[in-house]
Amino acid sequence: MSQAPEVVSFGSSQAPLVGKWHPAHGPQRAAMVVHGATGVPQRFYRHFAHWAAQQGIATLTYDYRDFGESLTGATRSSSARMADWAVADQDAAQHKLAELAPTGPLWVLGHSLGGLGIAFHRYPERVSRVITMGAGMTHYRDHPWHYLPKALAFWFLIGPAATGALGYLPGRRLGFGEDLPSGVYWQWRRWCTRRDFFARDIGKSLPQPNFNATEPPLELCVARDDDMVPPAAVRRYAAHFAPDRTQLRLFDPANYGLGTLGHVGCLGAGCEAAWQDLMFPDAAEARTGAA
Structure with missing residues (x-):
């Protein structure tokens, strides 16, 4: 019987x-936090x-400030920025994970935006894995031709x-996921329409990154058919x-009998x-290759 x-x-x-805290069924291998993608509520996960x-991995999902179940007022009244989600909110969730799982290894899984805060965090020794899925410094010209009109719009x-x-x-209403605070959209737009991505926000809304850290191990994963x-x-x-x-690590949907992963x-x-x-x-x- 599954535990609510x-x-x-x-x-x-x-x-x-x-x-939402999903306790492990049976012996706990690890505890993991899922940092979600922009516009994707925790219920999706x-x-x-x-x-x-x-699988024995206790898992914490959550919604960023002023979004999903964390929304406390009108979205248009929010002053949240993408940087607040990627740094402060992710840091708060990682501290909550350590509190919920006081012993054993901790894992971090970042989906899209969820993986863009890595260099801005200082992970404790208990964090033994950081995994990202679809996290990248995307410029709108990276998109394949069939997706480009949607991105330009x-x-x-x-x-x-x-x-x-x-x-x-x-x-x-626009068919672009959930509603977003304006500050999140405008900063996201700035990152994805400039070749230097978030570099101009470092020292402003973003702290200084530590790209030279050697721990914990970092696995950057992406689906072969990810157009976004x-x-x-x-x-x-x-x-x-x-x-x-x-x-x-590159994931090919054909390896799993799927038409798409995206x-x-x-x-x-x-x-x-x-x-x-x-x-x-x-x-x-045997089923994954170099990205």
């Missing part, structure tokens, strides 16, 4: 966060979290027009880290075979 997740609250009074718990036409008019990105954050963008991101620390769907229901490879790479070497 526990609702947990953490963060500050100015930025309260709501999460419930299937993955339940599966991980069944999001960054240069519909996205800025709607956000400017309404004071928030109406993602649900293509493998080239992940390789560009990986090049900033110490080479001895990083491993690039950017978001790779952590959605139905991709359990890929999750097995993602979490237990020692048994996956």
Whole structure:
């Protein structure tokens, strides 16, 4: 019989966060936090979290400030930025994970934006793995031709027009995921429309990064058919880290009998075979390759 997740609250009074704690079924191998992608609420990860718990990996999911279950007022009233989600909120979630699992190894899984805060965190020795899926320094020109019109509309036409008019990105109405605070959208737009990505925000909304850290081990994963954050963008991101620390892993949907993995769907229901490879790479070497 599966155990229902526990609702947990953490963060500050100015930025309260709501999460779900999925205890491990049976002996606990590790405890893991899932840092979500931009515009993807924690409820999307419930299937993955339940599966991980069944493998003995206690899992914490949560929503960033002013988003999903952590939203306490009107989205248009939020002052949140992408940097707040990638640094302060991720740091708060990692501290909560250590509190929920006071012993044993800790793992960090960052999906898209969830993997962009790595260099801005100082991980304790208990963090033995950092895994990213679809996290890269994406420039809009990285997208394949068939996806480019959607990206151009999001960054240069519909996205800025709607956000400017309404004071928030109406993602649900536009078919671009969930609604987002305007500060999150504008900073995200700046990163993805400049070749230096988030470099201009370092020393401002972002602290100084430590790309030279050698621990914990870093696994940068991407689906071969990810149009939103293509493998080239992940390789560009990986090049900033110490080479001895990083491993690039490319996931091909054909290896799992799937038509697609993509950017978001790779952590959605139905991709359990890929999750097995993602979490237990020692048994996956025959099915994954260099990104």
